[in-house]
Amino acid sequence: MPASEPALTTGGRRRPAPAAPAGPPRRRRRRRRVRAWLPGLVLLTPSIVAIGVFVYGLIGWNLRLALSSKTTDISPAHFVGLRNFTRLWGEERWNLAVRHAVLFTVVFVGGALLLGWLLALLLDKGMRAEAGFRAVYLFPMAISFIATGIVWRWLMNPAPPERAVGLNALFQRLGLGFLANDWWQNDRWGMAAMAVPAVWQMAGYVMALFLAGFRSVPEDLREAARVDGCSEWQVYRYVVFPQLRPVTLAALIILGHISLKVFDLVVAMSGKQIITDVPAVYMWQMVFDAHNPAKGAAIATYMLLAVAVLILPYLIWTLRSERRS
Amino acid sequence: MQRMRWRGAATALLAAGSLVLAGCGGGDGQGGGGGTPGASKVEVFSWWTGGGEAKGLEAMVADFKAKHPEIQFVNAAVAGGSGTNAKAVLASRLQANQPPDSFQGHAGAELQDYIKAGQLEELDSFYDENQLRSAFPQQLVDQITFEGHVYSVPVNIHRSNVLWFSPQVLAEAGLSGPPTTVAELISALKQVKQKTKKIPLSLGAQWTADHLFENVLLGDLGVDGYNALWKPGADWSGAPVTKALQDFAEILKYTTTEAASTDWQLAAKNVVDGKAAFNVMGDWTAGYFKELKKTPEKDYKYAAAPGTDGVYLWLSDSFTLPKNAKDRAAALEWLKECASKQGQDLFNPQKGSIPARTDADTSLYKDYLAWALQQWKSSKLAGSFWHGVTANNQWHTDIDTAVGLFLNSRDVGKFQSALVEAAKNDAG
Numbered sequence: 001m002p003a004s005e006p007a008l009t010t011g012g013r014r015r016p017a018p019a020a021p022a023g024p025p026r027r028r029r030r031r032r033r034v035r036a037w038l039p040g041l042v043l044l045t046p047s048i049v050a051i052g053v054f055v056y057g058l059i060g061w062n063l064r065l066a067l068s069s070k071t072t073d074i075s076p077a078h079f080v081g082l083r084n085f086t087r088l089w090g091e092e093r094w095n096l097a098v099r100h101a102v103l104f105t106v107v108f109v110g111g112a113l114l115l116g117w118l119l120a121l122l123l124d125k126g127m128r129a130e131a132g133f134r135a136v137y138l139f140p141m142a143i144s145f146i147a148t149g150i151v152w153r154w155l156m157n158p159a160p161p162e163r164a165v166g167l168n169a170l171f172q173r174l175g176l177g178f179l180a181n182d183w184w185q186n187d188r189w190g191m192a193a194m195a196v197p198a199v200w201q202m203a204g205y206v207m208a209l210f211l212a213g214f215r216s217v218p219e220d221l222r223e224a225a226r227v228d229g230c231s232e233w234q235v236y237r238y239v240v241f242p243q244l245r246p247v248t249l250a251a252l253i254i255l256g257h258i259s260l261k262v263f264d265l266v267v268a269m270s271g272k273q274i275i276t277d278v279p280a281v282y283m284w285q286m287v288f289d290a291h292n293p294a295k296g297a298a299i300a301t302y303m304l305l306a307v308a309v310l311i312l313p314y315l316i317w318t319l320r321s322e323r324r325s
Numbered sequence: 326m327q328r329m330r331w332r333g334a335a336t337a338l339l340a341a342g343s344l345v346l347a348g349c350g351g352g353d354g355q356g357g358g359g360g361t362p363g364a365s366k367v368e369v370f371s372w373w374t375g376g377g378e379a380k381g382l383e384a385m386v387a388d389f390k391a392k393h394p395e396i397q398f399v400n401a402a403v404a405g406g407s408g409t410n411a412k413a414v415l416a417s418r419l420q421a422n423q424p425p426d427s428f429q430g431h432a433g434a435e436l437q438d439y440i441k442a443g444q445l446e447e448l449d450s451f452y453d454e455n456q457l458r459s460a461f462p463q464q465l466v467d468q469i470t471f472e473g474h475v476y477s478v479p480v481n482i483h484r485s486n487v488l489w490f491s492p493q494v495l496a497e498a499g500l501s502g503p504p505t506t507v508a509e510l511i512s513a514l515k516q517v518k519q520k521t522k523k524i525p526l527s528l529g530a531q532w533t534a535d536h537l538f539e540n541v542l543l544g545d546l547g548v549d550g551y552n553a554l555w556k557p558g559a560d561w562s563g564a565p566v567t568k569a570l571q572d573f574a575e576i577l578k579y580t581t582t583e584a585a586s587t588d589w590q591l592a593a594k595n596v597v598d599g600k601a602a603f604n605v606m607g608d609w610t611a612g613y614f615k616e617l618k619k620t621p622e623k624d625y626k627y628a629a630a631p632g633t634d635g636v637y638l639w640l641s642d643s644f645t646l647p648k649n650a651k652d653r654a655a656a657l658e659w660l661k662e663c664a665s666k667q668g669q670d671l672f673n674p675q676k677g678s679i680p681a682r683t684d685a686d687t688s689l690y691k692d693y694l695a696w697a698l699q700q701w702k703s704s705k706l707a708g709s710f711w712h713g714v715t716a717n718n719q720w721h722t723d724i725d726t727a728v729g730l731f732l733n734s735r736d737v738g739k740f741q742s743a744l745v746e747a748a749k750n751d752a753g
Contacts, residue, residue, distance in 0.1 A: 072719070074442045092739075093726050159583040162522055163600065185585045187733045273531040274729025275585055288413050290722035291438050 059304065066297035073291050084298035094299075097277045100191040101306075104278065105259040107195035108202075112255050113248070115199060116206025121236075123207070124214040134211070137204035145201070149268025152197035156183035156269075184269065184276060194276060198265055202258070206251050213247035214240060249314060256310045261303050279303050367655035368399040369644070370418075370425035372411035375404070377612055381675035385480075388671055389662045396655045401425050419444050424647035426656035432469045432479045432643035434555075435713030435721070439645070440476055446646045447474035451657065457664055460682045464706040465639070468714065477643035480663045481678035484608040484697055485709040486540050486630040486638035489593060492623075494523050494602040503603075503628040507544040507572050510603075510631040514579035517602045525579035527601035529592035531729050534584070535711045537605050538573055538728055544632025545569035548705045555708070555715035557752045561745045570737045570744075577732070597624045605630050607640070607712070611693035612677030621692050629700075637704035640712035641681060720751035 066084055068077035088094040119137055123130055140148070155166035158181065164172055168180040183193040217240050225239045263280035270276040272285055279299050287296035373382045379402075386398055403411035408429070415428055424444065430436050439445050452458055452475055458466055461479065469475055490503055498517040504510040514525040528534060543551045546565055553559055560566075581587060581601070593610045595601035597619045604610070611627070619625060629636070644663045650656045662668040669680035674689050679698045690698045708714030716724065727743035734740075 072441075073438055092730055096730070153586055157583050157586050163583075185583065270585060271530055272725075273585055274726065275531075275733060277729070285722060288409075288416070290719045292719060 062297050062300055062304075065293055066301045068294055070294045071292050073293065077294075084294050085302070088295075088298060088302075093274065093277060093282065094279075096274065097279050097282050100276065101260060101262070101278045103189070103191040104195050104198075104262060105256065107192045108198045108259045108262075109252065109255045111195060111199035112202045112206050113251060115203040116251070117210050119203065119207040120210030120214055123211055134208070137207050139204070140201045141205050143201065145198075145264040146268045148197050148201050149265045152200075153269045156193060156196070158182045158185050187275060190275060191278075194266065194269065197269075198259070198262070202255060206255070209247050209251050210244065213244045217243050249317075253311055253314045257307045260306045260310070364397065365393075365395055365655045366397040366399060366652055367427065367659050368401050368425045368651070369659060370401045370403070370411070370415060370428035372403055372408040372429065374402045376616075378676045381672040384671040384675055385662060385668050388668060389659065392662070393655075393658055396658060398659075419647070422649060424649060426650040426652055427644045427646060427659050429642055430477060430645055431713030432477050432641040433708055433714030434471075434717045436476055436645065437471060437717040439647075440471055444647055445476045446648050447476055448478065448646060448660070449474055451478075451646075451660060455661060455664055460664070460666075460684065462681075462683060462701075462706065465641075465681060468706060468708050469641075469643075477645045478660050478664045479641040479643040479681040480669060481642050481673050481676055482637075482681050482701060483640050483642075483678050483712070484637055484700075485536065485640060485712060486543060486633040486636065487606065487608050487610065488628050488630045489596050489604045489606060489610055490626055490628070491596045491599055491602055492626055493599050494521060494596075497521050497523070498602060500602075503626070504631045505628075505634060507541060507569075507576075507632045510544075511572065511575050511579075514576065514603070518579055521602075523599075524581050524595055524601035525603065526576060526581075527587075527592045527595040527604040528577075528580035528584040529587040529589045530585055531725070531732065532711070533589050533592060533606065534577070534732060535725055535728050536607065537576070538724075539638065539709060539711050540605050540630040540633065541573045541576065542566075542569050543636060543638055543707055544630060545572055547632075548636045548707050551707050552715075554748075555710065555752070559748055559752065561748045562741065566744070567737070567741060570741055574731075574735055574737055577735070608693065608697060609677060615677070627693060627696075635704055636707050637701055638707050638709050639701075640709040640714055642678075717751060720747055723747035723751055 065077065067079055067081060069075060069080045069083075070077040071084075123133060127133070157164075157166045158168065159165060161168075161172055161177070161180070164180065167183075171177055171179040181193075182190070184190040186193065221239055222235050225235045230238065261280050262278055263284070266276050266278055266281055272281060272289075279302060283296045283299040283303070286292045286299065371382065373379050382400070382402075386400070389396075390398060403414050411429075415425075418424060419439070419442075430439070436445065452466075457478070465479065465482075466475065469477065469479065488503055494517065495502075498513075498520045500513055500516060504513045517523060517525040526537075528537065542554070545568055546554070550565060554561065554566075581592065581595070584592070589606055589610075590613060592601075593604050593606050593613060594617065596604045597614055597617060611621075614621070614625060621627070628634075630638075644660055646653070646656055646660060664682075666680075666682055666684055666686075669682055670686050670689055673680050673685075674694070677694070679685065679690060679694055679701055683702055685698065687695070687698060710716040710721065710724065713721070724744065724747055727740055727747060730743070731737075731740040
């Protein structure tokens with residue numbers, strides 16, 4: 001998936017000039033257009049059908065399950081309306097899982113955006129061995145969340161000084177013992193610590209996005225600003241940053257949807273424990289451990305909605321700006 | 326632009342095509358059982374893919390092959406601890422009506438979902454034909470009977486209520502021996518905390534707290550009180566349960582700080598490494614200590630968990646007969662192997678458990694297992710809720726959730742009402 005995303009963002013930025021010449025009358029133009037898209041549609045039909053069945057069909061099937069009374073493998077699936085959805089909010093566990101997901105999202109998205117932006121800004125200033133640094137910052141992305149989770153589980157072990165390992169041991173060795181803490185095992189703010197490895201992993205990617213954004217601001221614009229007497233900071237503040245808005249939005253969407261459905265990182269770090277419970281883990285446990293398909297489907301639907309709330313405005317915005325061009 | 330679009334379409338087609346191909350490939354692999362009529366074949370599904378359990382299965386399979394050269398044995402094991410992945414694979418096969426000829430499951434209530442869905446055949450006549458009702462302890466057969474029928478053949482027995490302790494750390498704390506009641510345990514933990522810098526009670530991730538919880542329940546309520554909790558309409562709101570929950574809360578104060586990021590192996594290892602005084606864990610720990618080349622009596626000692634002496638809090642791996650098994654006769658032969666004295670004596674010394682049969686060859690079981698075997702014959706039996714004997718899947722998950730929330734809140738009242746609620750919704 002990530003491979004296609006940069007294209008998405010630059011697509012929003014640099015639109016090709018309209019290809020059709022302004023000459024011929026409308027009707028003929030329309031017919032020619034039909035001829036242009038029809039073979040494409042025929043060729044695409046198999047994948048449209050496959051997506052229709054395997055993505056939208058299954059979403060529909062999931063929704064039907066979520067609205068049914070199938071709370072065990074064998075109970076009949078009668079329509080019960082939104083009962084499964086409303087009941088969840090009466091549960092301590094569900095509220096906790098939602099709180100965890102929100103906390104994780106805020107820290108992860110905020111942290112990765114800020115760090116990625118900062119790294120890109122530093123690289124944009126044209127330092128030596130830029131390519132090397134770029135690669136180094138991007139490397140963590142090559143690792144799966146599972147591997148990251150296992151390593152960081154050790155790094156963020158909250159054992160007391162006599163058994164300390166990982167970061168806490170490092171802090172003690174450096175005489176910074178006061179920095180040692182509970183990390184993700186803190187019962188209120190633990191999920192913020194859980195977001196640290198995720199930030200570590202994705203900040204490089206955000207950096208690459210922002211760097212592409214910085215570089216797409218034409219040098220003559222900056223020159224012009226400088227000639228007009230802008231300081232270097234003002235060049236960034238008034239010329240470069242405003243043009244980063246589409247990149248920022250794209251990064252926000254990409255990080256946001258990863259974050260709201262986070263599963264692998266949590267499972268690798270902590271497994272199925274309430275202290276780090278998130279909706280995805282809860283869903284999995286309901287379906288495979290408790291054999292409660294309807295509840296699992298309801299949670300899955302909530303997750304889909306949460307991601308949709310984030311992505312739909314973006315899709316509409318992209319479609320509109322494409323149409324405008 | 327135009328060319329790009331065409332290339333994109335071609336790629337999409339190719340992708341769709343390969344999807345279809347992959348689908349066919351999978352189908353062929355699964356339908357392969359239909360070939361060569363006449364030849365007998367038994368496909369056995371388990372999650373025994375490594376360590377002593379895989380070796381034990383191998384030994385039993387070798388014996389089975391020697392006895393039945395005409396039956397081809399297909400080992401359909403799926404890797405993953407305590408069967409997490411395997412159960413997901415199994416669920417999809419059962420739903421597609423493509424069951425293996427026999428599959429592994431914890432004996433007891435964990436099988437209820439399969440039974441209620443009509444996916445298992447009852448084995449009453451199999452038990453009668455092979456005199457299994459007298460070979461297994463009466464209480465064991467009673468506890469795996471569901472609505473008057475038995476549905477699985479237990480191959481082995483593990484014990485949940487074992488207290489592992491470090492003689493060195495106990496000496497350092499000035500304790501003469503292991504505690505024998507829950508109250509004694511609490512004061513021993515207090516003493517360890519005061520006199521040493523060691524972990525009083527080594528604990529791991531949430532599920533090990535569930536495991537500890539069933540041991541505290543049994544220790545405080547006794548075998549009859551504990552067994553009564555799992556009957557429909559049981560009283561979870563009474564004072565004895567409250568007392569057990571308070572003790573559980575008290576005990577948790579003396580557990581590992583980093584418990585949540587510790588797996589059961591490390592939690593147990595703390596004892597043999599002299600970093601912790603006590604650990605409550607099932608008797609697979611003995612096998613793990615053997616792997617670590619630690620000697621019983623010297624590096625570690627064991628006893629029944631406090632308050633549970635004379636009670637065997639058991640769990641068992643068992644094999645089943647799914648409805649619509651492709652080769653029912655071969656599957657029954659496999660179950661016969663699992664139930665036989667020879668099969669169980671081949672499997673269990675390797676796996677590090679004891680046979681469910683009471684007529685096992687005692688000379689094969691050494692060290693911890695010798696003690697366990699003797700205890701098995703003389704103890705009263707209680708089924709482990711965490712390991713699938715007394716609580717069905719939904720109840721099991723609900724208690725796990727309650728324990729997890731309690732680890733955060735430490736609110737006994739809320740914990741108890743969650744348990745009452747779970748028993749009301751899920752029992753039976």
